[in-house]
Amino acid sequence: QKEVEQDPGPLSVPEGAIVSLNCTYSNSAFQYFMWYRQYSRKGPELLMYTYSSGNKEDGRFTAQVDKSSKYISLFIRDSQPSDSATYLCAMSATGNQFYFGTGTSLTVIP
Amino acid sequence: EPEVTQTPSHQVTQMGQEVILRCVPISNHLYFYWYRQILGQKVEFLVSFYNNEISEKSEIFDDQFSVERPDGSNFTLKIRSTKLEDSAMYFCASRRFASGKTNTGELFFGEGSRLTVL
Numbered sequence: 009q010k011e012v013e014q015d016p017g018p019l020s021v022p023e024g025a026i027v028s029l030n031c032t033y034s035n036s037a038f039q040y041f042m043w044y045r046q047y048s049r050k051g052p053e054l055l056m057y058t059y060s061s062g063n064k065e066d067g068r069f070t071a072q073v074d075k076s077s078k079y080i081s082l083f084i085r086d087s088q089p090s091d092s093a094t095y096l097c098a099m100s101a102t103g104n105q106f107y108f109g110t111g112t113s114l115t116v117i118p
Numbered sequence: 119e120p121e122v123t124q125t126p127s128h129q130v131t132q133m134g135q136e137v138i139l140r141c142v143p144i145s146n147h148l149y150f151y152w153y154r155q156i157l158g159q160k161v162e163f164l165v166s167f168y169n170n171e172i173s174e175k176s177e178i179f180d181d182q183f184s185v186e187r188p189d190g191s192n193f194t195l196k197i198r199s200t201k202l203e204d205s206a207m208y209f210c211a212s213r214r215f216a217s218g219k220t221n222t223g224e225l226f227f228g229e230g231s232r233l234t235v236l
Contacts, residue, residue: 108161
């Protein structure tokens with residue numbers, strides 16, 4: 009049983025579009041959720057951190073967690089070519105061992 | 119901005135050789151981690167380290183692996199006898215606090231050390 013499922017894409021959108029990225033999970037004990045951006049052959053860069061359910065907004069990014077559905081989302085508004093990267097979701101029950109999704113490859117076309 | 123630094127950026131080694139990957143976590147962080155990412159696959163947890171001891175490890179982290187914090191700044195991952203399947207990008211990560219309800223549990227990653235076993 010896979011802990012975290014994430015559509016690998018690739019996802020291609022025009023500049024300025026709203027992007028929706030999603031992950032589902034099976035472990036109801038997960039309560040710490042993060043979204044990372046990863047450029048090719050680089051380390052994951054933290055975008056958003058959320059504890060438990062709810063929404064969190066930071067600039068053009070909004071993270072949503074729905075624990076009842078075991079579903080998390082990342083929305084990117086007014087997408088830019090510089091947002092082109094792989095987006096990883098990560099989650100944990102203890103805050104110690106994080107389980108990652110496979111990553112969604114996003115391309116924003118100018 | 120403080121960052122996690124890793125060396126070497128790339129290491130090529132022969133199967134059976136010992137490898138040490140080095141990391142300097144962010145200076146006021148207390149929790150340290152190693153993750154790895156085989157090319158095209160998920161980022162996978164290896165081990166967590168707190169208060170000079172391993173707090174959690176995965177099935178991947180077998181007897182061939184060890185971690186050490188030899189001084190107040192470095193955090194190392196040793197692979198005693200490398201295998202072909204150890205070829206991967208190894209990421210060091212650190213956090214200030216254990217995860218909590220506030221923005222204090224963020225996990226910061228280094229740029230990674232690419233290990234190639236021939």
